[in-house]
Amino acid sequence: MAKEQRCIICGKETRGLEVREDYVIGAIRWFKRNVTHNEKGYGLVVCKDCYVKYRKARDSYTKKQVSYTIIGIVFAILLVAFGRSLGSVFAGAVIILFMYLLSLLSYMPAVNMPPRPARSPSKQAAASSAEGARKS
Numbered sequence: 001m002a003k004e005q006r007c008i009i010c011g012k013e014t015r016g017l018e019v020r021e022d023y024v025i026g027a028i029r030w031f032k033r034n035v036t037h038n039e040k041g042y043g044l045v046v047c048k049d050c051y052v053k054y055r056k057a058r059d060s061y062t063k064k065q066v067s068y069t070i071i072g073i074v075f076a077i078l079l080v081a082f083g084r085s086l087g088s089v090f091a092g093a094v095i096i097l098f099m100y101l102l103s104l105l106s107y108m109p110a111v112n113m114p115p116r117p118a119r120s121p122s123k124q125a126a127a128s129s130a131e132g133a134r135k136s
């Protein structure tokens with residue numbers, strides 16, 4: 001029997017792009033299985049109707065994650081530079097971790113995109129030729 005699939009945006013039982021399982025989803029599943037005991041075991045997808053909405057949420061999440069982590073690192077560097085002690089290194093690590101966890105509040109998982117053979121090879125070729133130019 002196929003696993004029931006649910007859209008992570010609208011919550012409807014439907015078909016769509018499969019959500020890629022990552023450590024956050026793994027942690028949520030672990031939590032539901034071992035702590036709250038309400039694991040549903042749904043296959044997570046993003047349906048066609050919700051894709052635009054999903055894309056926006058995903059973009060804002062990835063942007064937030066990058067900027068929050070950078071802010072955390074900047075604070076940590078300042079802290080270590082002025083503190084110059086083991087305690088300030090520890091506090092710096094805590095700040096980075098805290099900022100990272102803060103970005104997870106708007107967590108939106110990645111989806112497995114259907115392969116598009118027409119586009120990606122040319123992109124790759126461009127990237128590798130740029131790399132070659134840099135090397136020479």
Ligand SMILES: [Zn+2]
Nearest residue numbers: 007010047050
């Ligand atoms: Zn949906």
